[in-house]
Amino acid sequence: MPDAPSAxxxxxxxxxxxxxxxxxxxxxxxxxxxxxxKLSGEAFADPLGAPIDGDIVARxxxxxxxxxxxxxxxxxxxxxxGNIWRGQTGAAAEGIDRTTSDYMGMLGTVxxxxxxxxxxxxxxxxxxTQTAIQMSQIAEPYIRRxxxxxxxxxxxxxFACGNGNPYFTTDTxxxxxxxxxxxxxxxxxxxxxxxxxxxxxxTNPQAKRYEQVGYAEVLSKNxxxxxxxxxxxxxxxxxPIVVFNMMQKGNIRAVLLGDPPIGTLVS
Ligand code: UDP
Numbered sequence: 001m002p003d004a005p006s007a008x009x010x011x012x013x014x015x016x017x018x019x020x021x022x023x024x025x026x027x028x029x030x031x032x033x034x035x036x037x038k039l040s041g042e043a044f045a046d047p048l049g050a051p052i053d054g055d056i057v058a059r060x061x062x063x064x065x066x067x068x069x070x071x072x073x074x075x076x077x078x079x080x081x082g083n084i085w086r087g088q089t090g091a092a093a094e095g096i097d098r099t100t101s102d103y104m105g106m107l108g109t110v111x112x113x114x115x116x117x118x119x120x121x122x123x124x125x126x127x128x129t130q131t132a133i134q135m136s137q138i139a140e141p142y143i144r145r146x147x148x149x150x151x152x153x154x155x156x157x158x159f160a161c162g163n164g165n166p167y168f169t170t171d172t173x174x175x176x177x178x179x180x181x182x183x184x185x186x187x188x189x190x191x192x193x194x195x196x197x198x199x200x201x202x203t204n205p206q207a208k209r210y211e212q213v214g215y216a217e218v219l220s221k222n223x224x225x226x227x228x229x230x231x232x233x234x235x236x237x238x239x240p241i242v243v244f245n246m247m248q249k250g251n252i253r254a255v256l257l258g259d260p261p262i263g264t265l266v267s
Pocket of ligand 1: 165170
């Protein structure tokens with residue numbers, strides 16, 4: 001009797017998907033052909049406090065599908081888990097061991113990844129979730145070459161569990177995975193701001209948004225873009241980051257087309 005298919009068995013249900021998923025020479029010209037989109041967990045939450053709002057997740061999924069299908073940009077997504085649990089905050093507030101608390105945070109990212117995968121697939125987009133901590137009943141394990149193959153076939157890939165290690169964040173994971181899968185840029189979608197400012201725009205009305213800023217300036221001024229480990233990793237590996245407002249419809253597409261420029265490019 002043949003073995004039951006495992007999470008490691010290659011799926012054939014969308015085997016007809018193109019094997020060269022690339023922007024068409026005659027269509028709109030995206031700035032990059034493979035990117036990592038970093039979504040904070042809070043992007044999934046509803047304003048009244050529920051950790052996951054189905055309508056919001058469906059809206060994010062439809063924007064992702066729009067850039068996949070129209071711009072033919074290969075999209076890998078790193079999901080955060082801050083809407084469910086943050087290791088450091090949880091450890092401090094509840095007295096939980098920090099490493100354990102970080103594992104709880106990593107499990108939170110899996111919940112978000114499954115919600116997003118479900119929303120994408122319900123709208124017809126083939127999607128694979130890969131986890132940095134193995135949970136083969138739920139998702140594939142993270143395998144770099146396999147992730148790249150999925151992208152080439154036009155599947156969306158979601159990376160969950162961060163990089164699998166405590167004391168890290170999903171921002172750093174986005175940088176690491178982007179370098180590993182040879183993505184050309186990181187799109188950091190936020191729900192709180194539309195870019196990087198020279199001061200806090202909530203308290204300083206004179207604060208100015210940068211259209212472009214260097215890694216060194218972000219580090220020296222401690223501008224709140226991503227955590228500093230992620231920024232220095234991007235600097236060392238020459239990975240551009242665009243920080244933009246995820247809550248405004250059409251912004252993923254706008255960032256990829258770059259015209260008019262939105263958000264802040266860190267490079
Ligand atoms: N985390 C971790 N290692 C990783 C990524 C995440 O330990 O590689 C844990 C950490 O506790 C973190 C939580 O998962 O607070 C949720 O991730 P993050 O804070 O990056 O989520 P976001 O702020 O993007 O929603």
